[in-house]
Amino acid sequence: TQLLEQSPQFLSIQEGENLTVYCNSSSVFSSLQWYRQEPGEGPVLLVTVVTGGEVKKLKRLTFQFGDARKDSSLHITAAQPGDTGLYLCAGGRTSYGKLTFGQGTILTVHP
């Protein structure tokens, strides 16, 4: 079983602070996706990274895929209350589009 370890599990910060969420595995994934989930809703895709070393930016969010494709990080600059939510990383396996999800990081940004 390919496992994804996500850290930290909880993050509570003030508006304007920076933060990084990590997603690590001992296995290589073909791709890594980051989803965001709000209470009472399903996850929504933020980004997909597929190449080792790849960096993608989405406004104040920066996503990186490790060179060996075993880890990824999500960095948020100047967090805002609207960033509050559950962030999930998901590693792509090779068949039928199946994903392995990390445990999730609950982010709370206080005004």
Next chain:
Amino acid sequence: DAGITQSPRHKVTETGTPVTLRCHQTENHRYMYWYRQDPGHGLRLIHYSYGVKDTDKGEVSDGYSVSRSKTEDFLLTLESATSSQTSVYFCAISDSDRIVREQFFGPGTRLTVL
């Protein structure tokens, strides 16, 4: 928004009873997935389907069965519900088996087994 609905949205049932959850899509996507979400575990794949009548097990399939008789519907059945199956269940769809493709998730079903 992708057209995915799940029913019921909430259900309370008793141990030992059968339960069926329904996922309905209007996107004509080939691939459908059932996940359960529990605190500290993220989302775990229960079963998936890669076409009508084509299904396979995920990582936590014990105690669950699925059926897909038409493209738009994917049913998840708990044959004899147990308290350990109390969870939030999500259905997801995808138009491709390519792992770079997005999975679109339904709103979830909160199931409580007493």
